[in-house]
């Protein structure tokens with residue numbers, strides 16, 4: 001018997017950032033909302049392939065944010081106005097993405113020497 005609708009999640013890249021950098025990244029990539037879970041703020045860029053029930057996370061960022069806040073402010077610069085991005089508590093899927101992101105970050109092979 002085949003289990004239908006079993007979602008496969010693969011996270012391919014993970015980065016640890018400051019809250020400001022993460023907010024900036026989310027803003028640039030138009031990722032909304034951001035997610036929060038257990039003191040971590042995170043955002044991800046993904047592609048979903050419905051036929052295979054496959055969710056590919058191309059890039060995921062995580063930052064330490066001890067307390068939940070329902071929005072986060074991105075400070076603008078010269079020609080860019082400041083914006084406020086919504087933050088929501090992680091869904092079940094987002095939780096799994098966070099788990100894999102943290103796993104990736106703890107693997108030393110993940111870190112590249114450049115950058």
Ligand SMILES: [Zn+2]
Pocket residue numbers: 022025026043044059060061
């Ligand atoms: Zn990001």
